Amino acid sequence: MEDFVDNYKHEIIASAITLIIVLTLKFLGDKAIRKIGKISNIVEARTLLIIKYYSTLLSLIGIGAISFIWGVNYREIGLLFSSVFAVIGVALFASWSILSNITAGVILFFSFPFKIGDRVKILDKDIESEEPYLIEDIKAFHVSLRKENGELLVYPNNLIMQKAVTLIYNTEDGPDGTEEA
Template identity: 75%
Template sequence: MEEFLSSYKNEFLATIITLVVIIFLKYLLDKTIRKIGRISNIAEPRTVLISKYVSGLLTIIGLGIIFFIWGFDYKEVGLVFSSVFAVIGVALFASWSILSNVTAGVVLFFSFPFKIGDRVKILDKEINSDEAYLIEDIKAFHVSLRKENGELLVYPNNLLMQKAVTLVYNLEETPDGTEET
């Protein structure tokens, strides 16, 4: 055992450093995402969801670095990754909109000018309504919009990025332009 530890001392040290850096980056990015969410007044569940996405990406990058450190045979690791990505690719190709909606959800988190509680109009010829919708919830795949009459519209995130959306009024003001208390 002592011979094993002494012969792989550099690999153990590099692995520990990699783990510490990945954990520190996860902590730092999680704090940053939460701060952005708080400053932008974004709902906590959306902030947590984006944090999970970033954490998963960092975990995959960390595993790749550790595989490199330990000198895994690239052909074997490549075979495993290509097999996994082939299965994921086929699954996502069968329903490509899932990937585009998740990607749009991440982009909307950082750049969406509307918040839960705002009233918006979506300028889409397939939506036969000039009435404004209340944004009830913003999820990873879709936005829940409700009309005054109670009708619920679940609108995909990728379409929300493709269509023109106008802000009728936001949380701080009412339709008549006065401030809410």
């Protein structure tokens, strides 16, 4: 055991430093995301989803850094990953759409001017109705919109970023645009 520690002292120290940095970044990032969510009045479930994405990204970066520290043979790992991604790429040909919806969901978290409870109208020629929709929920892949007659429209996040969206009234204002008491 002492031989192992003596032989790999630098790798062990570098791994410990990497782990401390990743955990510190996770703590600070979680705190910042929660603060942004609270300031923006964003539903807790959406905040937790963004924290989950952030944690996953940090974990992948940490695993990559530790494998670099320990001198893993990247040719063998590269061959393994390229084979796996080729199979996944062929099997999930439309994965770009899924990734664009997830990316749009993250962008909507930080810069979406509408909140759950707001009434909006989406200017899209494929939507037959001119009636405004109530934003019921904003998820990782889609926004749930409901008409006054109860009809539910599940609209992809990437499309809501591409189309013009008109705010009819938000949760702080009433339907006539005046501040509610």
